[in-house]
Amino acid sequence: MNIAELTALLHLASPALPIGAFSYSQGLEAAIDAQLVANADDAEHWIAGGLANVLACGELPFVAHQMERWRTHDAPALIVANEEFVASRESAELRRETAQMGWSLRQLCAQLEWGDADRRATLERMTPLAQPTAFAFAAWAHEAAPHAALAAYAFSWIENQTAAALKAVPLGQLAGQRIIVALRPEIEKAVARALATPPEALNTFAPQLGVLSARHESQYSRLFRS
Numbered sequence: 001m002n003i004a005e006l007t008a009l010l011h012l013a014s015p016a017l018p019i020g021a022f023s024y025s026q027g028l029e030a031a032i033d034a035q036l037v038a039n040a041d042d043a044e045h046w047i048a049g050g051l052a053n054v055l056a057c058g059e060l061p062f063v064a065h066q067m068e069r070w071r072t073h074d075a076p077a078l079i080v081a082n083e084e085f086v087a088s089r090e091s092a093e094l095r096r097e098t099a100q101m102g103w104s105l106r107q108l109c110a111q112l113e114w115g116d117a118d119r120r121a122t123l124e125r126m127t128p129l130a131q132p133t134a135f136a137f138a139a140w141a142h143e144a145a146p147h148a149a150l151a152a153y154a155f156s157w158i159e160n161q162t163a164a165a166l167k168a169v170p171l172g173q174l175a176g177q178r179i180i181v182a183l184r185p186e187i188e189k190a191v192a193r194a195l196a197t198p199p200e201a202l203n204t205f206a207p208q209l210g211v212l213s214a215r216h217e218s219q220y221s222r223l224f225r226s
Helices: 003-013 028-033 040-072 075-088 092-111 117-125 131-141 146-168 173-195 207-216
Strands: none
Touching: 003 131, 003 146, 028 040, 028 146, 028 207, 040 075, 040 131, 040 146, 040 173, 075 092, 075 117, 075 131, 092 117, 092 131, 092 207, 117 131, 131 146, 146 173
């Protein structure tokens, strides 16, 4: 990996990227409210399960396939896949989350003129725009290798989940760092699985997450938007 690719992926994975990721817990806060997550071990188990059973078989292979579609600029396939991903979000708040983050990342891509004008025009046509589709565009625009882009996406997700756990469980900073270190090897496994997953085998079946997310929409007290 060259320095330009590395720094681009560090930028895309950074919590400072202005797309609002910090305001979402993606079901973790609801799991805490349901007493499924009460300590650091629970949080690590929850995050590891999300990586292995949700991201590795759904979002990560989706990002990889969207990157290839951006490379060939297969606009019809990009648009259809994006629509299918949005439809796969099981609750209103999860759909709003991917649409808000996708919109924000698209604005960034446009204002910083990432990629070429034709592909940015295709990106602009997608409404709502799923965040993984926008991430795939940004990663392609920076000529990132798929395996590296997926690793950056997965690490960013783990870091955001851990940050949510620090606030909502709550956990100490050292406990959060232990979770991130423990899950680093699992990223490699998730990326390998994702790269071996063909488009027809993508799986977003996560009923517990769907139920918790739906409950979170009317949760009495909450810090996060999902």
